[in-house]
Amino acid sequence: MGLLYDLSTKYKTLSIVGMAKNAGKTTALNYLIEEADDEGIRLGITSTGRDGETSDLVTGTEKPRVYLYEDTIVSVPAQLYDLADAGLEIMEMTNMNTAIGELMLCRVCDSGYVQIAGPVATADNKKMCSKMFEMGCELILIDGAIDRKSIASPDTSDAIILSTGAVISRTMKKVVEETTHIVNLYRLPEFETGRERETIEKHCGEGRIMLIDKNGKLTKLGLKTGLGASRFIDDAIDEDTRYVYIPGAFTNSVIADIQRDKLKQVHFILKDPTRIFISAMDWRQLIKKGFTVSVLKNIEIAAVTVNPFAPSGYSFEHEVLRDTMQEALPDIPVIDVRL
Amino acid sequence: MKQGTNRRLANVKTRTETGLEYVMQNLDLNTPFGRKLLKESKPFYPGQEEELRLELDKVEGMMSFVRSGEKQVSKMQETFMMMKDLSFTLERSHKDALSVVELFEMKSLLLQMKTLDKICAEHAVPEEFVLDDVEGLLDCLDPRHDRLNTFYIYDDFSVKLADLRKKKHEYEISIRRAQKARKEEIRKEYGIMLTPKFDVIISRTSEDLEKARQISDLEQVSEDYMSVTFELGKSPEIYGFVKDMENVNGEIEEEELIVRQQLSDRVAEYDQMIRSNCDRIGALDLALAKAIYGIRHDCVKPEIIEEHIVEIVEGRHLQVEDILHSKKKEYCPISITLKDGVTCITGANMGGKTISLKLAGLVPMLAQYGFFVPCKKARIGLSNYMQILIGDSQSVERGLSSFGSEMEELKEILDNSQERSIILIDEIASGTNPVEGLALTKSLIDYLKGRNYISLITTHFEAVTEENDIVNMQVRGLAGADFRKLDSELHIANRKERINIISRYMDYRLYTVTENREIPKDALNIAKMLGLNDEIIEGAKKYIK
Numbered sequence: 001m002g003l004l005y006d007l008s009t010k011y012k013t014l015s016i017v018g019m020a021k022n023a024g025k026t027t028a029l030n031y032l033i034e035e036a037d038d039e040g041i042r043l044g045i046t047s048t049g050r051d052g053e054t055s056d057l058v059t060g061t062e063k064p065r066v067y068l069y070e071d072t073i074v075s076v077p078a079q080l081y082d083l084a085d086a087g088l089e090i091m092e093m094t095n096m097n098t099a100i101g102e103l104m105l106c107r108v109c110d111s112g113y114v115q116i117a118g119p120v121a122t123a124d125n126k127k128m129c130s131k132m133f134e135m136g137c138e139l140i141l142i143d144g145a146i147d148r149k150s151i152a153s154p155d156t157s158d159a160i161i162l163s164t165g166a167v168i169s170r171t172m173k174k175v176v177e178e179t180t181h182i183v184n185l186y187r188l189p190e191f192e193t194g195r196e197r198e199t200i201e202k203h204c205g206e207g208r209i210m211l212i213d214k215n216g217k218l219t220k221l222g223l224k225t226g227l228g229a230s231r232f233i234d235d236a237i238d239e240d241t242r243y244v245y246i247p248g249a250f251t252n253s254v255i256a257d258i259q260r261d262k263l264k265q266v267h268f269i270l271k272d273p274t275r276i277f278i279s280a281m282d283w284r285q286l287i288k289k290g291f292t293v294s295v296l297k298n299i300e301i302a303a304v305t306v307n308p309f310a311p312s313g314y315s316f317e318h319e320v321l322r323d324t325m326q327e328a329l330p331d332i333p334v335i336d337v338r339l
Numbered sequence: 340m341k342q343g344t345n346r347r348l349a350n351v352k353t354r355t356e357t358g359l360e361y362v363m364q365n366l367d368l369n370t371p372f373g374r375k376l377l378k379e380s381k382p383f384y385p386g387q388e389e390e391l392r393l394e395l396d397k398v399e400g401m402m403s404f405v406r407s408g409e410k411q412v413s414k415m416q417e418t419f420m421m422m423k424d425l426s427f428t429l430e431r432s433h434k435d436a437l438s439v440v441e442l443f444e445m446k447s448l449l450l451q452m453k454t455l456d457k458i459c460a461e462h463a464v465p466e467e468f469v470l471d472d473v474e475g476l477l478d479c480l481d482p483r484h485d486r487l488n489t490f491y492i493y494d495d496f497s498v499k500l501a502d503l504r505k506k507k508h509e510y511e512i513s514i515r516r517a518q519k520a521r522k523e524e525i526r527k528e529y530g531i532m533l534t535p536k537f538d539v540i541i542s543r544t545s546e547d548l549e550k551a552r553q554i555s556d557l558e559q560v561s562e563d564y565m566s567v568t569f570e571l572g573k574s575p576e577i578y579g580f581v582k583d584m585e586n587v588n589g590e591i592e593e594e595e596l597i598v599r600q601q602l603s604d605r606v607a608e609y610d611q612m613i614r615s616n617c618d619r620i621g622a623l624d625l626a627l628a629k630a631i632y633g634i635r636h637d638c639v640k641p642e643i644i645e646e647h648i649v650e651i652v653e654g655r656h657l658q659v660e661d662i663l664h665s666k667k668k669e670y671c672p673i674s675i676t677l678k679d680g681v682t683c684i685t686g687a688n689m690g691g692k693t694i695s696l697k698l699a700g701l702v703p704m705l706a707q708y709g710f711f712v713p714c715k716k717a718r719i720g721l722s723n724y725m726q727i728l729i730g731d732s733q734s735v736e737r738g739l740s741s742f743g744s745e746m747e748e749l750k751e752i753l754d755n756s757q758e759r760s761i762i763l764i765d766e767i768a769s770g771t772n773p774v775e776g777l778a779l780t781k782s783l784i785d786y787l788k789g790r791n792y793i794s795l796i797t798t799h800f801e802a803v804t805e806e807n808d809i810v811n812m813q814v815r816g817l818a819g820a821d822f823r824k825l826d827s828e829l830h831i832a833n834r835k836e837r838i839n840i841i842s843r844y845m846d847y848r849l850y851t852v853t854e855n856r857e858i859p860k861d862a863l864n865i866a867k868m869l870g871l872n873d874e875i876i877e878g879a880k881k882y883i884k
Contacts, residue, residue, distance in 0.1 A: 034535055078440050089491035090443040104440070109491055110504065308565075315565050317542055338540060 003333055004035040007302050008139040011158040013129055014302055015048070015144035019164040019179060024307030024337055028163045029143055030066055031305070031337040036139065037069045044137035046075040046128055047118035048144055048156060065115050066143075072108045073132050077101040077117045086112030091135060096124045105131060116143055125156050159300035160186075163337075164325075165307030172316050172324060179304065180328045181280035185273045186299040200245050200269060201296065207247045209233065211266075213240040230257035237262045245269045250276045255286070264290035272297045303333045348382045348707060349725040356727050357700035357763075358658040362710070366628040369419035372621025373628065380625075382707040385721040385759050388643050394709040395640050400465065401630035402711075411462040412627060418455045419624055422448060429614065432607040436599040443490035445606055446480040449473050450488055452616055468623040470616045476609045479602060492595045496602075500594045503587055510584035517577050525554060525571075537571040629710060636660075638711035641702070642718045647759045649677040649703050649793060653715035656698045660713070671847040672715070673698055675812065677761075677793045681784050683804050684797045684849065686814030687861035689838075691847040692797040693729070693765055695814075699795050700727055700763050722793070724760040726752045728767065742770040749783075760792040766799065777802055784809065804852075815846035816861055829868050837869055 007014065016032070018025040029045075036043045045068065068074060068086055076088060078101030087110025096103045096119045103119060105128075119125050129140050142157055164179040166172075191197050196212050203210060209221040209229070221236055223229045233244065234257050244266050246254060255263070263286075270276065272295050278286070306325055308316040318336055326334040354360050368374050383391035405412050425448055428441045437445070456470050478484065482495035494501035522533045529550045533539050539557075541547050543566060551557055556572040573581065606613075632638070636657055653672035660670040673695050684692045702712045706719040728748050730741050745767060752762055767783065768776035777800050784803060787794040798804075804811040817825075825844050832840055867876050 038535075081440050082438060087491065088439075089489050089493075090439065091489050093444070093447070104443075107489075313563065315563050317565055318540060319542075338534075 003303065003335065004032055004041060004139075005039045007159075008036075008041050011139070011300075011302055012133070013140040013142060013157040015142040015157040015160045017144040017160045017162055019162060019182060020167050022167045022311045023163045023165045024305060024309075025143070025163045026066070027307060027337045028161065028305040028335075029141060031335070032141055032161070033066055033068065033072075036141075042071055042073075042136055042138045043068075044073040044129070044132035044135075044140040045114075045116055046125070046132070046140065046142055047116050048120070048125060048142060065113050067112065068108045068114050069111045070108050073135050073137050074106055074108060074114055074116055075103050075118050075128060076106050076114060077103050080115045080117065081106075084112065084114045086110055086114050088114070092131065094119075094128065094131070096128070103128070105135065107135070118142070122156055159302040161303045161305060162186075162301055163305045163307065166310035166314060166316055166321075167307070167312075170310075170314060172321055175316075175321070176324050176328050177280055179325065181283060183301055183304065183329055183332065185276050185283075186301055188270075188273050188298050189294045190298050191269050191294040191296055196243055197296075200243075204245065204247065204271065204296065209236075209247065210243075210245040211236055211241050212243040212245075213238075214242050215240070228253045230255055234258045234262060237266055239265075241266055243267050243269055246275075247271060248275065250278065252278060252282060255291070260289055268293040270295045273299055301332055303335060304329060305335045305337045307337060309338070346384075348384070348722070349704065353700065353725055353727045354704070356729050357697050357704055357725075358656060359701060359704045359708070361658045362632070362701075362705065366625075366632055367416070368624055368628050369416050370422050370620055370624045371424035372422070372617045373419070373624030374621075375424075376618075376621040376625050377628075380708060382704075383709065383721060384707075385647075385723055388645060388721060391707070391709060391721070392643050395643070395706075395711070397465070397626065398629055398633065398709065398711055399640055401626045402633055404462075404464070405627065405630045405634060408462040411458055412631075414458050415455060415623070415627065418451050418458065419620070422451055422620065424617075426614070426617075429606070429610045432603045432610065435603070436596055437603040437606065439490065439492060439599070442480060442599065442602055442606075446477070446490050447488055448613070449477045449480065450486065452620075453477065453486075455620065464623065468619050468626070470619055471612045473609065473612065473616065476605055476613075479605045492598050496598045497594055500591065500598060503591045503594060507584055507587045507591060510580050510587065514577055514580045514584070517574065517580070518571060521556070521571060521574070525557070529554060531557075533571060538568060540566050540568045542566045633711035636713055638713050639716060641706040641712045641714075642716075643706065644718050644720050647679055647720040647722065647791065647793065648718060649675075649699060649720070649761070650716075650718040651675050651698065651702050651712075651714050652717065654698050654702050654717065655713045656694050656701060657713050659694055673847060673849060675699060675849055677795060679791045679793055680809065681787050681794045681796065682810040682812060684795065684812050684814070685799070685801075685804060685852075686849075687816030687845070688865050689841060690814035690816045690845060690861075692814060695847070695849060696729075696763050696765055696795055696797050697727070700725060700761065703761060720759070722759045722761045723757050724755060725763075726755065726760075727763040727765070728752060729763075729765040730770075740770070742768070745770065753786075756790070756792060758791050762787065762792050762794045764794070764796045766797055769799065773800075776800070811852045812849045813852050815848050815850060817841075817844060817846070817864070819846055820844040825868075834870060841865065841868055 016025055016029050033043065033045070045066065073091070074088070075094070076084065077098050080100060081088065081104065086108050088106035089109045090104050091107055092105045094103045094105060098117055098120065100117065103117070108114070119128055125142070132140055144156075144160065162179070162183065164175065166175065168175045168178050191200070195216050199212060199216065199218055200210060203218070203220070206220070209223055211219045211221070213219075219236065221232065223232060230253060233254070237244065237258070242265075246268060250270055268291070270293060304325060306321050308318050308321045318338065322334055322336040363377060366377065368377060383394070423444060425444055428437060428445060431437060431441070452470055452473055459469060477486075480490070482493060492500070494504060518537055522537060525531055525533065529547075531539060531541075531547055531551055531554075538560070539551070541551055543564070548567060551567075551569050552559075556574060557569045558572040559567055560570045561568045652674050654674070655670050655672050663670050671691075673691070675695065675698075677699060684695060686692060702714060702717055703719050703722060704725060705712050706717065707721055728745065730745070749767070756762060768779045780798060780800055780803050784796070784806075788808060825840070828840050829837055863876055863879055867873075
């Protein structure tokens with residue numbers, strides 16, 4: 001049995017997320033659909049919104065158009081129904097609206113190409129998935145955000161499949177490095193359960209920076225975001241402070257002015273890994289300085305797909321890219337979707 | 340014009356200020372048809388008393404229907420919520436072939452009608468709401484008779500379509516089989532493995548490259564400095580299949596269009612029936628909503644009489660009541676009887692005069708629109724015209740002073756009033772000097788006295804009430820209150836609580852003044868209770884002396 005079968009025993013919903021545009025997300029999706037067909041897994045296909053991709057709709061080039069087999073359940077907006085090449089039986093109107101009409105859940109009666117679209121809101125996405133399971137889907141593939149920065153939150157799916165490729169950089173070393181960096185960030189440890197986690201979870205809805213000292217005493221800072229606030233954070237950390245929770249984006253400016261000994265003394269906690277915007281090199285330096293961090297919710301990575309072609313014309317040797325990536329990420333399956 | 344189709348009982352402001360719009364917005368309507376019907380609903384006018392009585396009887400019937408079958412009613416409403424207005428689709432069915440999505444929506448609506456029909460049969464609804472049978476059309480749209488809420492141009496619609504699709508499938512399989520066979524040959528002969536998509540990427544450094552170049556039907560589709568991509572070319576045999584399949588595809592599309600056209604024609608045949616069903620659903624939706632509103636708000640059937648009288652026994656203003664209930668407070672019901680001529684309401688500030696005025700508009704208005712009324716008992720004679728004159732924020736937005744807009748509206752009222760009107764005026768001319776204001780008010784009352792209007796005026800001008808042929812009603816106010824207790828409570832209260840305390844001691848009920856026509860002077864008392872400086876209060880008292 002193949003990779004997808006293994007994944008389908010572990011996860012019920014998989015988002016496919018690209019490291020950048022043209023990282024081969026759609027190719028990866030098509031590849032997975034082929035695999036599912038070979039293995040007789042009943043798929044559900046949806047996407048996290050089509051906003052921002054409308055130009056693809058107009059020109060008809062390079063859009064998430066996927067070849068679907070019979071009995072797959074797919075979400076299609078009303079206005080794209082007639083454009084589908086596959087035969088689609090309408091199962092339900094969902095009352096969820098997109099710019100291109102109300103979303104419908106359809107069953108593929110006759111295999112062919114379909115343009116997919118899905119709800120934009122996370123809550124709608126969850127509702128859509130549960131409806132698909134009701135209709136008998138065994139695994140749902142979500143055509144996820146176009147680049148990793150726009151992932152809404154980790155709770156849209158059980159795990160993600162990360163699409164990366166030559167488009168990231170002209171040097172293969174850099175592609176592997178960047179990808180590993182993201183994978184490592186996504187898999188940051190979750191903050192262990194205990195008194196401190198409970199405290200943070202109780203208050204994290206307020207969106208404040210919070211400090212907890214060794215006795216479990218909580219201090220909230222008046223600042224809404226950590227951006228440019230590292231001086232204030234530095235001020236607030238005293239010798240008893242043990243944990244610092246940062247609600248918003250986590251960038252260099254959040255941490256730049258924090259003194260080295262204080263950096264070592266406290267443990268940082270973030271909401272989820274998508275909030276981190278620090279480059280691989282800076283990250284390594286921070287770790288060296290003794291910086292430690294965990295998240296309330298991390299993101300599981302089910303597989304990494306690589307695409308050795310970049311749209312600007314250069315490419316890498318297939319096997320080499322795949323093998324190098326696999327070496328760097330020994331415990332995650334790496335697939336070249338073009339082989 | 341007044342009697343024509345544009346005839347209206349009251350303008351938007353009057354409907355809003357009296358609270359009629361509030362009641363209508365709060366009806367629990369669940370279908371687009373019901374909402375449309377409510378928007379178009381017309382009041383009953385003098386001369387239509389009998390029709391209105393019949394309508395109210397129906398509401399009464401509906402209320403007992405709702406009471407006896409709450410479960411069925413909520414099931415009906417659930418079905419209502421799913422319904423869509425498809426009148427545009429129905430229109431299109433006469434001209435064009437409907438799209439698959441439209442046909443799906445039509446089938447859904449028909450299925451919902453069937454569901455509703457079944458619920459209605461279980462719980463005998465009045466004859467007028469029973470739907471026509473749409474089974475015939477449903478059979479057309481559901482060739483398998485499984486009555487599932489799904490739609491597709493199924494093979495069952497046309498034998499030809501089924502055959503064509505089968506043929507297409509066979510071609511697909513033939514193509515795939517031929518390609519797979521060739522893939523296997525290449526693997527055996529050259530050891531090159533093609534992907535399931537029948538292409539292969541070969542590195543320039545690989546020995547396979549030369550071999551691949553020798554295979555005649557392996558076409559090179561792209562190359563760069565690293566690798567070359569090949570794709571399995573199509574043999575003449577495969578091209579033959581592809582061409583045939585494309586032809587079949589064209590035929591399938593044509594046949595699907597024919598099927599859609601046939602189905603659309605059938606939909607068009609049922610157009611009138613579907614529309615009249617939708618109207619009935621709308622009527623049922625509205626009737627249920629009215630009944631439910633009546634039950635929830637403890638409303639009674641108004642007695643409709645020929646005389647032009649408005650008699651309200653323990654009436655409640657629904658909008659104010661809702662606000663009070665949300666604050667966990669009780670509403671103090673008001674009784675009032677009005678007939679042609681002028682009635683004045685006088686009394687303490689904060690005594691609810693304006694709300695009583697609005698209530699006197701709301702109750703007859705609701706009755707004329709065929710609603711039950713929030714009273715213990717009500718007798719209503721129908722009116723031709725109603726208007727309320729009341730200060731609002733809009734006049735400021737329009738750049739008019741409060742006096743200016745008041746006069747403008749007064750003119751509108753006097754221009755539009757006719758036999759059997761209800762005119763409600765809230766403290767007119769309070770925004771100008773008391774000498775002219777009083778004169779204006781008196782003259783207006785003289786004018787109204789001689790006409791067959793029910794005029795209700797709230798005022799602080801004492802002199803107005805002195806004349807004998809007008810009825811003077813007064814708010815009981817704080818007259819019966821225990822002032823000592825009130826004072827001690829106010830003493831310890833903070834500013835916010837004071838208003839609540841005063842309103843608790845306030846008796847909002849009205850009584851008709853027969854002898855002593857003096858207006859109670861409560862303004863200073865209340866100002867004092869609200870904590871205004873003693874200096875000002877004492878100063879004012881000096882001036883009264």
